[in-house]
Amino acid sequence: MALDTTQVQAIAEVLRTAPTLFDAAASWRERYPSVRTLRIGADEMRDETPALECGARRAYFARSDGMCVSVTREAGEANMVIFAEDGAAHGTR
Known part of the structure; x- marks a missing residue:
């Protein structure tokens, strides 16, 4: 399943x-x-380019085949979303 424009x-x-x-x-x-959907600290994604940014928050498109996850800039290739924020550790509110 790919992410569509509405998503x-x-x-x-x-x-x-x-x-x-x-x-x-x-x-x-x-x-x-x-x-x-994953939510992690931005430091964990420092070598990746976000698909979307809003202030300190970022969203990354990714695809997973079960075990491996890879980041993509193309929504049409993505079947998952990674949310990240500067200063936010993995799993924090």
Whole structure:
């Protein structure tokens, strides 16, 4: 399954409007429960280019074949989303 334009717009919306990164990821999961979602600290993604940015928050498109995950800039290749934020550690609210 690839991410479509509506989903990309929803990612941008939750990055802009959610009070916390935790809330952004939770809102996304509620809308699209079939799309795998990760929330991690931005330091863990420092060598990757985000697909979307809003202030300190970033979203990365990724694809997973089960065991391996790779970041892609193309929504049409992605079957998962990674949310990250400067200063946020993995799993923090």
